[in-house]
Amino acid sequence: MFKRLFLLPALAATLLTTACTEPPKTAATLPILGERDVRPRADGGPADTIYQAVPTYQLVDQAGQPVTNQTFAGRAYVTDFFFATCPGICPKLQSALLTVYKKFPTDPRISFLSITIDPEHDSTAVLKDYAERLGISDAARWHFASLGDRAKSFELANHLLTGVVPDSLAPGGLAHNGVLALVDDQGRIRGAYDGLNAEQVANLQRDIPILLAEIDGRKKGVAKQ
Amino acid sequence: MPRRSLPFAVLALLALPGCFSNNRHQGERLYVQHCASCHGDQGQGLERLIPPLAGSDYLTDHRGELPCLLRNGQNAVIVVNGIGYHNVMPSNKGLSPAQLTNLLNYIESHWGNEAAPRTIHDVEKQLEGCR
Numbered sequence: 001m002f003k004r005l006f007l008l009p010a011l012a013a014t015l016l017t018t019a020c021t022e023p024p025k026t027a028a029t030l031p032i033l034g035e036r037d038v039r040p041r042a043d044g045g046p047a048d049t050i051y052q053a054v055p056t057y058q059l060v061d062q063a064g065q066p067v068t069n070q071t072f073a074g075r076a077y078v079t080d081f082f083f084a085t086c087p088g089i090c091p092k093l094q095s096a097l098l099t100v101y102k103k104f105p106t107d108p109r110i111s112f113l114s115i116t117i118d119p120e121h122d123s124t125a126v127l128k129d130y131a132e133r134l135g136i137s138d139a140a141r142w143h144f145a146s147l148g149d150r151a152k153s154f155e156l157a158n159h160l161l162t163g164v165v166p167d168s169l170a171p172g173g174l175a176h177n178g179v180l181a182l183v184d185d186q187g188r189i190r191g192a193y194d195g196l197n198a199e200q201v202a203n204l205q206r207d208i209p210i211l212l213a214e215i216d217g218r219k220k221g222v223a224k225q
Numbered sequence: 226m227p228r229r230s231l232p233f234a235v236l237a238l239l240a241l242p243g244c245f246s247n248n249r250h251q252g253e254r255l256y257v258q259h260c261a262s263c264h265g266d267q268g269q270g271l272e273r274l275i276p277p278l279a280g281s282d283y284l285t286d287h288r289g290e291l292p293c294l295l296r297n298g299q300n301a302v303i304v305v306n307g308i309g310y311h312n313v314m315p316s317n318k319g320l321s322p323a324q325l326t327n328l329l330n331y332i333e334s335h336w337g338n339e340a341a342p343r344t345i346h347d348v349e350k351q352l353e354g355c356r
Contacts, residue, residue: 087315091271092262098272133273171315 029214030182030190030207033161053187055159059115059145062127067113067145069187074219076110076211078204079181080195081153081162083118084130088171093178093195098134100180100205101142109212112142117153117164117174119146161192180204185215252331255324259317260332268336274312276305279336288340292325292348293355322349 037050059067080097082090097112104110116122122130127144136142147153154164160181167175182191182204191207193200257266263275270277278284283305284291298316302309320328326348333340 085313087263087313089262091275094274095265095271130274135272 028210030211033189033192051188054183054189055156057147057156059113059143059147060124061139061143061145062124062131063139064124065139067143071143072111072113072183072185072187074185074215075108076185076190076208076215077113077183078110078208079113079115079160079183080179081115081117081157081160081164081176083116083172083174084122084126085118086172086174089176089178089196093180094134096178096195096198096201097180099201100208101136103205104208105141107212109215110208111140114142114144115153115156116144116146117150117157117176118172119148119150119153122146161189182207182211184211185218251324252327252329255320255328256331259320259328263314268332268338270305273308273310276303276308276310278332279338281305281338284333284338285340289351291329292322292351295325295328296320296352297355322352325352 032051034052036052038047039050040047054069056069057067061067078097078100080093082094094114097114101112116127124146127146131137131139131142131144136144147156157164157176160179160183162176162179162181164174164176166173169175178195180193180195180201181189182193184190190211191204193204195201260278264270264278265275268278268281270279276283283303287294294314295317297318299314302311304310317325323345326343326345329348330342332338334342
């Protein structure tokens with residue numbers, strides 16, 4: 001019995017040394033998600049890695065203003081997919097995104113984009129009412145937008161890592177997951193978070209400043225990666 | 226007590242918990258399953274999109290109508306604490322009177338709500354009056 005007690009300091013010492021020698025966790029850069037393409041260079045230099053960016057889209061938001069990839073040029077944004085009458089996961093998802101939004105309400109470097117997957121119902125007027133009821137008065141900070149076409153909405157959702165399928169058994173007739181995607185200034189997805197999981201929503205809040213710092217660095221021309 | 230009956234008494238005691246159903250927390254479980262994603266895990270609602278259940282005047286003012294509202298859903302404008310909401314609430318046709326009773330008792334005794342508990346008999350009678 002007492003012999004075992006002697007082991008304790010040894011154990012503690014082992015634990016402490018590993019804690020000290022472990023490299024500090026630096027949240028240096030976020031990964032780049034999605035597919036990539038490696039293209040050999042004509043001059044024989046190291047091959048270029050081409051990262052897949054979010055495809056081009058043309059949406060109309062709650063203010064009736066067009067929203068395209070260019071709207072977010074040089075800035076980061078967070079996307080999710082929802083519909084106004086969704087009784088399933090949407091309120092929880094939007095509540096999570098609202099929590100994140102409230103951390104960066106006026107930071108022009110990041111904005112928010114919620115895209116409807118029920119464009120037939122969610123007219124500009126419906127989206128405007130929805131946004132105002134959620135407490136969002138400035139459409140430029142958080143766009144609630146429609147592609148106008150259901151099939152195209154589903155396709156764009158897939159590109160932003162949200163799966164959607166019509167399902168008569170699902171509440172509201174559409175089954176979808178609640179992914180919050182973080183997109184960088186070059187249209188690349190840098191993070192995907194389950195909006196229904198509080199821990200992952202906290203991770204998104206943690207990751208946004210990391211991405212913003214990276215974008216700031218690019219703008220100043222100091223980042224040479 | 227004769228010694229011989231002791232093992233039986235022990236057995237009976239051991240078997241006792243099996244006699245109780247696990248319905249004590251049924252209200253909470255039903256709330257998490259059917260209500261929480263919209264009304265929030267603390268009954269807080271969502272801004273002006275989803276009405277709150279915590280401290281909601283609607284719960285006290287329309288107490289007798291609540292079993293029908295839960296069963297049939299809600300599709301018209303509803304005013305809660307002075308704010309009008311118009312989102313659709315889905316129906317819950319599959320919930321039994323006992324389940325509705327447990328669910329309502331949970332909602333009406335949490336987050337500051339303090340209504341008298343309902344009996345299944347009350348709820349059954351109120352359900353008969355559903356439009």
